Amino acid sequence: MKVKIIKKRKKSDIQDMIKNWEKKYGKLSSLNQKVLISKCTSPERMSEYVLWKYLSKGAEFQDITVVEDADVFEVLSPRRAELLEYLMNNEVSSIKKLADNLNRNYKNVYDDLQALAKYDLVELRASGRSLKPCSIVTNLEVIFGE
Amino acid sequence: MTMNVTRQKTWIHKNELLESILVDEAGKIRFYSHTYLVRTKGRDWTPYVKWDNWDRQPHVDKFDGGGVLVEQKACNEKNMEEVLKLIKIFRKNLLTMDLSQL
Secondary structure, three states: EEEEEEEEEOOHHHHHHHHHHHHHHHHHHHHHHHHHOOOOOHHHHHHHHHHHHHOOOOOOEEEEEEEOOOOOOHHHHHHHHHHHHHHHOOOOOOHHHHHHHHHOOOHHHHHHHHHHOOOOOEEEEEEOOEEEOOOOEEEEEEEEOO | OEEEEEEEEEEEEEEEEEEEEEEEEEEEEEEEEEEEEEEEOOEEEEEHHHHHHHHHHOEEEEEEOOOEEEEEEEEOOOOOOHHHHHHHHHHHHHHHHHHHHH
């Protein structure tokens, strides 16, 4: 049994990813040099180089998370699923705003977001002094018999 | 020509995952990398083993458990299913094995 999570990256998400790599490495060619010199000993750099290279050429991007660990069911409680669905359909500026909108306690919402973020189900993006919770999950399938 | 990039993270255990990057052009895989990562207490994710075809040379890299490369050997091309099967069977014991023979 496994849980397959498909995330939809908007064009703006991809542009943000590219901006972050530019901030981190400068140019794509600089990162290429680093990967070549280190003979691809850093998997992180190599993955970022490949993603950067093809995404900047306009390649289609599929971002998938598969969880084969049964612990994921501890993370996906009905309350958290409700939270995920809310984030999918609504944009909120902060965790506090989300807690207010859902009429829930801030601490409980914060804990739920942290648990969901562990499996990449939500992203907590820095926005000024606060964290902006976002969900890019479009499909969540439970697959039996594989 | 259609280009697709797929990033797939497969959680095998809460502290073990396989991160795969696949690039295909017109249905043909141009690049793959499959990295088995482990998170130990108080540390970030550390690479243990990586299979990839950088520069069109299929090979496998073995790290020392602290993220330092200790071995790089040529091996047959591996797809995600094959790698996942190996990881599920051998898990952290992969570090003690001759990976080019698998």
